[in-house]
Amino acid sequence: MDDVRIAVVGLGHRAHAWIHLLQRLPGYRIVSVCDPIEALLEPALAALDDRRDVQATTQYDEVLANEGVDAVALCVRCREQGALAAMALEVGKHVNSEVPAAHTLEDCWRIVVAAEKSGKVYQLAEQTRYWGFVDAWRQIVAEGQIGRVTFCEGQYIGYYGTRMFFQDPETGRSCGVEELSQYRGARPTWLQDMPPIHYLPHELSPMLKVLDDRVVEVSGMSTGSPSYAHPQITTPDIQVALMKTEKDALLRMAAGFTQPVPHARGHHWYQVMGTGGSIEWGRSGRDRPKMWRADGQMHDMAEMDWRFERTDAPAEARSSGHGDADYYVHAAFRDAVRDGRPLSFDVYAAMDTAAPAILAADAIEAGRTLSVPDFRPGNGRSIGEEPAIGELPKDK
Ligand SMILES: NC(=O)c1ccc[n+]([C@@H]2O[C@H](COP(=O)([O-])OP(=O)(O)OC[C@H]3O[C@@H](n4cnc5c(N)ncnc54)[C@H](O)[C@@H]3O)[C@@H](O)[C@H]2O)c1
Known part of the structure; x- marks a missing residue:
C-alpha cells in the first residue's frame, strides 16, 4: 500500500492537531473530513495543504461508503464513540481512535470482534x-x-x-x-x-x-x-x-x-x-x-x-504534542496499516484500559465491585466469536 488514505471524523479541537500531524508525517493522505456540524467542515478543509478531491460530509455513513478511504481517524466526543469505531471495522476500514475508546462494555466487545473478523487494524491513540x-x-x-x-x-x-x-x-x-x-x-x-x-x-x-x-x-x-x-x-x-x-x-x-x-x-x-x-x-x-x-x-x-x-526521540517526534508523544501513535498506526507491523498496543491491550474505566463507573452506580473480562481469545471464545453472556460484567 502507498499512503494511508485517512478520513478525519469529529472536527473539534483535537482533530486540528491530528490534521496538522497527519500532513507532517510521510505515509498519510487525508481524503475525507466529517462532522455532523456543517460549520466545522470548511475550517477543516482550510487546514489542508491540498483540499482538492477531499470528501467533506456531515454523514458518517458516507465516509464508511467511500471506497477511497482506507482508515478512519476518530476524534469524536460522543457516547457512540465505540460503536463508530466498530462500524468502520465492520465495513473493512482501519481505525485510529482517540481516547477513551468506548463508553459501554458492549461496544468494547463489538470493536474486538469486528477487528478479529475483519483483520483490520484498531489502535487506541493513547500517547502517554x-x-x-x-x-x-x-x-x-x-x-x-x-x-x-x-x-x-x-x-x-x-x-x-x-x-x-x-x-x-x-x-x-x-x-x-x-x-x-x-x-x-x-x-x-x-x-x-x-x-x-x-x-x-x-x-x-x-x-x-x-x-x-x-x-x-x-x-x-x-x-x-x-x-x-x-x-x-x-x-x-x-x-x-x-x-x-x-x-x-x-x-x-x-x-x-x-x-x-x-x-x-x-x-x-x-x-x-x-x-x-x-x-x-x-x-x-x-x-x-x-x-x-x-x-x-x-x-x-x-x-x-x-x-x-x-x-531517543527522532527529529520528527519533536514538538508533535504532549511531550513529543503524539508522533508515536501516528507512526505506529501507519506502520501497522501500510507495512503490516504488529502494534505493541493492540486491540486487546486497548480494551484492558477502556473496560476497567467503564466498569468503574458502573461499579460506582451499583455500589459493588465488578469483574473485568479478558478480551483475548481463549477460555471458550475463539477469534471472531461473540462473547458468551458470562463475559459481561458480574458482581464479585
Ligand atoms: N489524547 C489526547 O491527549 C486527547 C486530548 C484531547 C482530546 N482527546 C479526545 O479527543 C476527542 C475529541 O476531543 P475534542 O476536544 O476535539 O472534542 P470537541 O468537542 O472539540 O470535538 C468533537 C467533535 O466530534 C463531533 N462529533 C460528535 N458526535 C459525532 C459523530 N457521531 N460523528 C462525527 N462527529 C461527531 C462533534 O460535533 C465535535 O465537533 C475526545 O474523544 C477526547 O477525549 C484526546
Whole structure:
C-alpha cells in the first residue's frame, strides 16, 4: 500500500492537531473530513495543504461508503464513540481512535470482534504510554529494582476551564459557563453526561505498561452531581476507582475535569510502590520525579531527571504534542496499516484500559465491585466469536 488514505471524523479541537500531524508525517493522505456540524467542515478543509478531491460530509455513513478511504481517524466526543469505531471495522476500514475508546462494555466487545473478523487494524491513540519515564519505570519494575509491585496510583485531573462543556450546534463553537448568556443555543457536550472515570485509559495505558499487568476487579466512588466548582455543569468533580490486578497489585486511579488545579502542576500524576522501593512523578511544576530503593542505603527519596520527552526521540517526534508523544501513535498506526507491523498496543491491550474505566463507573452506580473480562481469545471464545453472556460484567 502507498499512503494511508485517512478520513478525519469529529472536527473539534483535537482533530486540528491530528490534521496538522497527519500532513507532517510521510505515509498519510487525508481524503475525507466529517462532522455532523456543517460549520466545522470548511475550517477543516482550510487546514489542508491540498483540499482538492477531499470528501467533506456531515454523514458518517458516507465516509464508511467511500471506497477511497482506507482508515478512519476518530476524534469524536460522543457516547457512540465505540460503536463508530466498530462500524468502520465492520465495513473493512482501519481505525485510529482517540481516547477513551468506548463508553459501554458492549461496544468494547463489538470493536474486538469486528477487528478479529475483519483483520483490520484498531489502535487506541493513547500517547502517554510512549513517554520517556514510562519506559524507564517499566524497566525498573521488570528488573525487580523495587521488588514486587503492591500499589500503583494514577490520576488525570484535567482542568481546562469550562469551554469543553457546552457547544453551539449551529457554529460548532465551544463555550464556557461565563459565555452561556451570549450563546443561548449552546448545548451541553457529552462530557457533561460522561462519568469522568471513563477517561482512565490515559492513566491505565502507561501504568499497565509499566506493570505488565491487567485489571481484574474494580470498584469506585464519586462526588455528587452537579460539580461543586461549577454548579452549571452536571459532571461530578472527582471519581476514584480502586482496582485489583491479575498480579495482585492494588491500583488507585482518579479522574476529574472540573476540579481546579494549577496549570504548572500538570494533569497527570503517578506512583508505583513495591516491596523493595518506590518511584513517583513530581507533585508540582517545581517538584521532580523521585525514586527510593529499600536496599540502597537511602534515607529519603532521591530526585530523578525523568521527563515526558524521550532521550531517543527522532527529529520528527519533536514538538508533535504532549511531550513529543503524539508522533508515536501516528507512526505506529501507519506502520501497522501500510507495512503490516504488529502494534505493541493492540486491540486487546486497548480494551484492558477502556473496560476497567467503564466498569468503574458502573461499579460506582451499583455500589459493588465488578469483574473485568479478558478480551483475548481463549477460555471458550475463539477469534471472531461473540462473547458468551458470562463475559459481561458480574458482581464479585
Ligand atoms: N489524547 C489526547 O491527549 C486527547 C486530548 C484531547 C482530546 N482527546 C479526545 O479527543 C476527542 C475529541 O476531543 P475534542 O476536544 O476535539 O472534542 P470537541 O468537542 O472539540 O470535538 C468533537 C467533535 O466530534 C463531533 N462529533 C460528535 N458526535 C459525532 C459523530 N457521531 N460523528 C462525527 N462527529 C461527531 C462533534 O460535533 C465535535 O465537533 C475526545 O474523544 C477526547 O477525549 C484526546
